[in-house]
Amino acid sequence: MADAGRGGGRADEELANVLERNIEALLARRRAEERRQSRTDRVAAAIGRFAGSMTFVYLHLAVFGAWVLANAGVLPVPRFDPDFVKLATFASAEAIFISTFVLVMQNRMATQADKRADLDLQVSLLAEHEVTRLIRLVAAIAERLGVDESRSPDLPELERDVDPERVLDRIERAEEKAGERERPGA
Numbered sequence: 001m002a003d004a005g006r007g008g009g010r011a012d013e014e015l016a017n018v019l020e021r022n023i024e025a026l027l028a029r030r031r032a033e034e035r036r037q038s039r040t041d042r043v044a045a046a047i048g049r050f051a052g053s054m055t056f057v058y059l060h061l062a063v064f065g066a067w068v069l070a071n072a073g074v075l076p077v078p079r080f081d082p083d084f085v086k087l088a089t090f091a092s093a094e095a096i097f098i099s100t101f102v103l104v105m106q107n108r109m110a111t112q113a114d115k116r117a118d119l120d121l122q123v124s125l126l127a128e129h130e131v132t133r134l135i136r137l138v139a140a141i142a143e144r145l146g147v148d149e150s151r152s153p154d155l156p157e158l159e160r161d162v163d164p165e166r167v168l169d170r171i172e173r174a175e176e177k178a179g180e181r182e183r184p185g186a
Helices: 010-036 039-051 054-071 085-145 155-159 164-182
Strands: none
Touching: 039 054, 039 085, 054 085, 085 155
16 A cells, blocks of 8 residues: 555645745745845945855965065066065955955845744744644544543643743743853852
8 A cells, every 4th residue: 555645646746836836936035135236235245256256266366476476586577566565455455345345245144044034933933823723623623532632731731822922031031041150150
């Protein structure tokens, strides 16, 4: 006898359709967010992506290597920075700008992560609410049918809705207590 949950069939097609729909919705949302970005944000992101690439590393190896070899007298070209002050100034200015672009990208990524975390929280809260309702429904059916498990002492706790505010308050109190224990002299 074949297992109903395996081997393809309608359930797999429905799951594939849901996954496809979700992926398309996420990609469409990401494209829309990219279109709404200001020109400055797009330029900063492009520079940040380039600065974080191996092409950037290879380019710098070539340019700085040639600069050093030329000014050390190894290459047959006139020395234009024999004490490497120009190189140090250029590298310092570049580092300032690149770190700024990296910070801009990190801020943007943090904002996106916050949005995703909010979405995850909402989906989790909805799922928890739906599961709680299902537990109540199944418990009522089990009780009506006289199933022993319907009298389990765990059921009343599982049938209660979770209050996210109370959970957050509890987490904050636990973090405060942990912080007090870690502080010297506490």
